[in-house]
Amino acid sequence: MKLSQFKFDLPEELIAVHPNRNRDEARLMVVNRQTGEIEHKIFKNVIDYFDDKDVFIFNDTKVFPARLYGNKEKTGAKIEVFLLRELNEEFHLWDVLVDPARKIRIGNKLYFGDDDLMVAEVIDNTTSRGRTLRFLYDGPQEDFKASLYALGETPIPKYLGRGEEPEDKDRYQTIYAKNEGAVVAPAAGLHFSRELMKRMEIKGIDFAYITLHSGLGNYREIDVEDLTKHKMDSEQMIITPETADQVNTAKANGSKICAVGTSVMRSIETIVTTNGELKPNNGWTNKFIFPPYDFNIADALVTNFHLPQSTLLMMTAAFGGYERIMDIYEMAVKEKYRFGAYGDAMLII
Template sequence: MKLSQFKFKLPEELIAQHPAPHRDESRLMVVNRKTGEIEHRIFKDIIEYFDESDLFIMNNTKVFPARLYGNKEKTGAQIEVFLLRELNREMHLWDVLVEPARKIRIGNKLYFGAHHSVVAEVIDNTTSRGRTLRFLYDGTYENFKRNLFVLGETPLPRTITRPPEPEDEERFQTIFAEHEGAVSAPGAGLHFSRELMKRMEIKGIDTTFITSHMSLGNFREIDVEDLTKHKMDSEQMVITPEVAELVNKKQAEHRRICAVGVTVMRALETVAGTEGRIKAYEGWTNKFIFPPYDFTIANAMITNFHLPYSTLLMMTTAFGDYDHIMNAYEVAIKEGYRFGVYGDAMLII
């Protein structure tokens, strides 16, 4: 497959700028991956497509306030710092992106907060935009982290062009978010409300959780036409032995197993063996899935509507059939479905 095969014209007004008023009342497009047949529903209707003992696998990653604004020493120029991941807890080292990158050199100091409550020094260049920062802080680790996160704001993607609002703190987070480490919310999980989870429980549908910390690699532009030459950024993930055992049991019972989001699907395929079972794993994955690809674990997937050329769209077409999904996207645009992390959902069965 070539990059150009994932081009489509997306009207800007269809990129959702706010979440739906109620989590479980986004629109839901249901796509049959064998026939391409499409149904239009509301997200909370999803329960009708699953039976007792079927399994939903969800991502319990938690988004942290990753975007900060600091000032450069001497000039006072405003610099945006996007925290990617913590490299060393004791030394307060972080891997970050900076904008504008051209203004930042090794040795520069950056000041954050009205009273310069946090100071950082640039100690390394990792990419053209990337830097390693050492935060200069004398107090406890807990106080440092608290101060840093008070200064940060919800890292809404660039496609959301408004500034963050108070509701984003809650809505750019799933209701089951637990393990901190993501710089973006797993969009498919945002549609689940406590009421829907309770209805699933009453119906006997099982749920379990993996952790996969969404990185900016999901949204990075691909600059090669030949997709085999694209390298995904690594994401940290955890699948516990208990989760692996449950998934393998459901697999053996031929239940419907639904991956809630592309990050869950990628994590499952990272640890899938040839015999169709998964194993416990704690580490990193840079698996890049695009058509054609044979999936071994999940036989259903929930995902949002993604942007042209995105790796998220590529994995969706790999699972749902390229022609069926690209046709479904045409229908979605005609019908005014909302795209992006705050957008509507698709169930592929």
């Protein structure tokens, strides 16, 4: 497949800049791969397509306030620092992106907050993902993290074209977020409300959880036409033995497995046994799924409407069928579905 095959015209006004008023009342397009039928519903109707003992797999990663604004020593130039991941807890080392990058050199100090509450020193600028900062802080790790996160903003996507607003702290986070480490929210999961999950529970639908700490690689532009040459950023993932057993047992009993989001689909397709069973894993994944691809675990996928030429769109097309999904995206534009992390959803069954 070629990058250009995933291009489509997306009017800017169809990118959802703010979340829906209620999580479970976004629009839902339901796509049946066997019959070709397409239905237009509300997200809370997702429950109607599943039965007792079916399993939904959720990504329970938690987004942390990763975007900071500071000033460079001497010049006072404003610098945006995007925290990617903690490299060393004892020495407060972080892997970060800085903007504008050209102004930052090894040895530069950056100051954050009123009265320069936090100071960081650039100690490496040769990493493939940006810079390494050492935060100069004396005190317990808990206090350091609290101070650092108090300075940070919710890392809403740049394509929203706005800064953080109060609603983002709650809404750019799933209600079941538990394990901190993501800088990108698992968007499909944002549609699940407590009320909807309670109704699902009452119906007998089971929940399984994996952790994938989604990184900025989700938004990185692909710069090669031949998709086989694109390399995904590695992301930390955890699939516990309990989750693997739960999913494999349900599958063996003929129950449906629904992956909630592309991050879940990537995770469960990363390590699969030769007989198609999910394996426990505590490591990293850089799996890139694009058409054609034979899926092993999930029978259904909940996902948002993604931006043109994104890896998220490519995985959706691999699961739903390339021609069908591209036709559906054309329809979604005509029907004015909302795109992006705060947009509407699609259920592929």
